[in-house]
Amino acid sequence: MSRCVSLIGLCFVAGLAQAADNGIYVGAGVVQSEYGLANPGDALPFDDSTSGYKLIAGWRPLDSFGVEASYIDHGDATVPSGIVCKQFITVPCPASMSLTAETLSAFAVGYLDLPLVDLFVKAGVNSWKFDGHSTGGFTPVFRINESGTDLAFGAGVQVRFSSFGARLEYERFDIVQDKSLDTISLSLTYTFL
Numbered sequence: 001m002s003r004c005v006s007l008i009g010l011c012f013v014a015g016l017a018q019a020a021d022n023g024i025y026v027g028a029g030v031v032q033s034e035y036g037l038a039n040p041g042d043a044l045p046f047d048d049s050t051s052g053y054k055l056i057a058g059w060r061p062l063d064s065f066g067v068e069a070s071y072i073d074h075g076d077a078t079v080p081s082g083i084v085c086k087q088f089i090t091v092p093c094p095a096s097m098s099l100t101a102e103t104l105s106a107f108a109v110g111y112l113d114l115p116l117v118d119l120f121v122k123a124g125v126n127s128w129k130f131d132g133h134s135t136g137g138f139t140p141v142f143r144i145n146e147s148g149t150d151l152a153f154g155a156g157v158q159v160r161f162s163s164f165g166a167r168l169e170y171e172r173f174d175i176v177q178d179k180s181l182d183t184i185s186l187s188l189t190y191t192f193l
Contacts, residue, residue: 017078021061022191025165029187033074035099035179043076050075050099054185063113067106068122074101074181095097096159102129103173118158120169126152137186150174165189 032047060066077099107124120164132144156169166188173181 022060022066024055024059025189025191027165027167027187027189029054029056029167029185031072031074031183031185033072033077033181033183035044035101035181050077050173054187056187058109060109060111060191064111065107065177066111067126069104069106069110072103072105072183072185074103074183075141076100097132100131101175103127103152103181105171105173107152107154116160118160118165119156120153120158121153123151123153126150126173128173128181130176144176145174149174163191165191 015099023054028186031054032049033052035135054073055071056068060099076095101133103126105126106123107122109120109122112119127147127149129147130144131146150170152173154169154171156167157163158167166186168186169184171183171185173183175181
């Protein structure tokens with residue numbers, strides 16, 4: 001009897017794996033991003049990582065290929081800034097800077113389609129906006145506003161259950177002055193059948 005129940009359970013799980021039909025999908029998730037800045041001093045606490053959110057829309061016409069667009073608000077990071085300004089420039093510097101970034105990306109996605117799981121890589125183009133400004137009421141206000149278009153790529157794994165999916169992925173976005181924004185995200189997706 002237990003073998004029969006096990007066999008029925010395996011058939012059901014296999015049916016779920018096959019039910020993840022290709023189509024249009026949407027999703028949302030949380031991201032952890034690192035701005036890729038150098039530590040200005042080993043004695044200072046320094047953390048240029050932050051959390052934000054991600055929105056996804058895509059179309060997967062084939063088991064092995066799809067296209068995808070995503071918007072990421074990478075969140076706000078506060079980092080120490082210009083600790084040597086007083087020594088070399090003889091002007092006061094802000095104690096810290098607030099950094100924010102947003103990216104809007106379009107990718108071609110290649111999939112390795114396995115039962116219940118997809119491995120994927122993606123490459124595309126990224127439109128980015130970066131803002132940095134002094135914090136704590138510092139006068140004069142230091143501000144950096146930059147935007148541009150560069151390449152982006154990523155890789156990840158996706159677990160599928162019928163029309164629902166959960167994905168863990170890494171993405172790298174080129175931004176200001178050849179700096180890179182490294183992002184890890186956990187997202188949920190829904191495919192319209």
